[in-house]
Amino acid sequence: MSDLLEEMTVKALGLNIPLSVQLDLTYRCNERCLHCYLDHNDKGEMTTAEIKHLLHEMAEAGVFILTLSGGEIFVRKDFFEILEYARRRLTFCVRLKTNAILIREREAARIRELGVESVQISIYSHRPEVHDAITLVPGSLKRSLDAIRFLKSQGLRVIIANVLMMQNLADYPGVRALAAELGVECTLDPTITPMMDGDRSVLSLGIAGPALRQVLRDSTLVGEVDEFCATPAKPRESELESTPCSAGHTTCYVSPYGDVFPCVQFPLPTGNVRRQRFADIWRHSDRMNEVRSIRMKDLTTCSSCTHAGSCTRCPGLAFMEGNMRGPSSQDCEKSFARTGIPSANMLAKKRGDPNLVQIRTLPVPALDSRTGALG
Amino acid sequence: MSRLYVARNPRVATRGLGDETMIMSGRDSTLFTLNQTATILWQSADGKTPLDEIVGKRICAEFEVEPAEALEDAETLARELARHEILQISEEPIPNQNFAGESR
Numbered sequence: 001m002s003d004l005l006e007e008m009t010v011k012a013l014g015l016n017i018p019l020s021v022q023l024d025l026t027y028r029c030n031e032r033c034l035h036c037y038l039d040h041n042d043k044g045e046m047t048t049a050e051i052k053h054l055l056h057e058m059a060e061a062g063v064f065i066l067t068l069s070g071g072e073i074f075v076r077k078d079f080f081e082i083l084e085y086a087r088r089r090l091t092f093c094v095r096l097k098t099n100a101i102l103i104r105e106r107e108a109a110r111i112r113e114l115g116v117e118s119v120q121i122s123i124y125s126h127r128p129e130v131h132d133a134i135t136l137v138p139g140s141l142k143r144s145l146d147a148i149r150f151l152k153s154q155g156l157r158v159i160i161a162n163v164l165m166m167q168n169l170a171d172y173p174g175v176r177a178l179a180a181e182l183g184v185e186c187t188l189d190p191t192i193t194p195m196m197d198g199d200r201s202v203l204s205l206g207i208a209g210p211a212l213r214q215v216l217r218d219s220t221l222v223g224e225v226d227e228f229c230a231t232p233a234k235p236r237e238s239e240l241e242s243t244p245c246s247a248g249h250t251t252c253y254v255s256p257y258g259d260v261f262p263c264v265q266f267p268l269p270t271g272n273v274r275r276q277r278f279a280d281i282w283r284h285s286d287r288m289n290e291v292r293s294i295r296m297k298d299l300t301t302c303s304s305c306t307h308a309g310s311c312t313r314c315p316g317l318a319f320m321e322g323n324m325r326g327p328s329s330q331d332c333e334k335s336f337a338r339t340g341i342p343s344a345n346m347l348a349k350k351r352g353d354p355n356l357v358q359i360r361t362l363p364v365p366a367l368d369s370r371t372g373a374l375g
Numbered sequence: 376m377s378r379l380y381v382a383r384n385p386r387v388a389t390r391g392l393g394d395e396t397m398i399m400s401g402r403d404s405t406l407f408t409l410n411q412t413a414t415i416l417w418q419s420a421d422g423k424t425p426l427d428e429i430v431g432k433r434i435c436a437e438f439e440v441e442p443a444e445a446l447e448d449a450e451t452l453a454r455e456l457a458r459h460e461i462l463q464i465s466e467e468p469i470p471n472q473n474f475a476g477e478s479r
Contacts, residue, residue, distance in 0.1 A: 002406060004406050004407075004408060005406055007408075008392060008397055008406070008408065011392055011393060011395075012392060015392070015393055017392065019392075059390070062390060062391070062392065063390070064388070064390040064392070064397055064399075087388075088385070091387070091388055091389045091390065092388055092390075093388035093390075093399040094388070115386040115387075115388070115401040117388065117399060117404050118404065157404060
């Protein structure tokens with residue numbers, strides 16, 4: 001993040017303004033990626049008019065960066081109408097996330113004309129047999145790469161998003177080389193997200209153990225390995241007083257059905273824009289305010305963990321694991337793979353200590369508003 | 376001395392944040408923030424009102440600044456923003472532009 005954006009984020013935090021929102025326009029998709037966390041059936045997407053109304057409310061609430069994602073955004077026939085409205089009428093800074101297989105020259109030119117800030121495209125491998133076996137769409141790699149070239153020829157900023165899993169573990173150097181050849185940026189993410197309904201079976205696709213360690217110790221990815229993998233320093237008092245991440249603080253997520261969550265990876269429902277104003281949900285939702293109230297020092301297990309100051313702990317993944325104040329085992333794995341030092345959560349599990357994750361077994365309703373735990 | 380006209384580039388992204396304005400350049404995604412005074416200039420940059428009039432009627436009316444000094448500062452700022460394609464400047468009134476940058 002640039003210094004100025006960081007400065008603006010701090011200011012937005014102080015003013016309680018949702019600086020950045022991801023809006024999924026649809027969960028429908030023309031790919032069927034093995035690791036996807038979404039149910040692709042349409043269960044009543046917002047209409048064009050509803051989305052335009054929401055965009056107005058978001059602009060009024062101060063949202064500046066609008067990420068349009070899905071599902072696949074281009075399967076919506078009104079996509080360009082929505083994009084044009086967001087850019088021309090409401091002057092959002094718009095970022096797109098797409099598989100790009102429906103982007104040809106004409107679409108690329110229109111995206112450029114509408115002044116989109118960046119287009120993030122999922123690429124799993126530089127080899128069609130690997131990429132297409134993940135998307136389950138033959139020819140999808142070629143179409144996505146063609147789209148990248150069309151977008152680049154328009155002078156657009158393109159970012160390849162490379163999600164890493166067992167199926168494509170060996171291919172990230174190839175993807176990075178491909179990105180360099182295409183003149184685009186490339187991000188690598190070894191996080192597989194559980195299904196939004198809580199089903200964790202897709203996690204088995206994720207990399208762990210020695211494979212994860214190898215990735216996190218690759219100097220082409222992390223720079224100075226010794227520094228990146230150093231024994232973590234004891235967290236400072238200021239770190240324990242800080243907020244765990246921007247979810248619910250300066251960012252949030254809206255589903256195609258109008259549900260508002262702290263983040264796309266944090267499925268705690270806080271309200272629905274079909275029934276409430278966006279700003280009212282943002283400012284007054286008890287659940288949103290509960291998320292906001294949490295400081296590092298409040299985290300069960302994690303606040304006393306040696307990794308507290310350097311861990312990438314995701315509160316949404318912790319929530320999906322059972323408790324938004326609890327640990328996120330996937331991030332414990334990453335901290336361990338990086339440093340070789342087990343997290344407090346891993347040590348507790350080894351000792352067989354009772355862990356708040358066991359709150360899942362308590363006879364609570366489907367969603368407990370006090371703890372935010374999934375039942 | 377010729378008058379200067381300023382117009383917002385419709386391709387940029389913009390939003391108010393407190394008393395400031397955030398602007399993302401459509402050319403290279405550079406983020407800018409405008410302070411309260413610069414925000415007034417930005418909001419008044421309709422392509423029709425000369426810069427000296429914006430300074431006299433909007434900026435000097437709101438802040439205790441010496442008009443000549445304020446105009447000089449405003450010109451410097453306008454040229455800097457124009458350099459980043461956030462504002463357009465001209466010695467003639469600037470027609471309204473559509474999103475693709477074409478006059479209409």
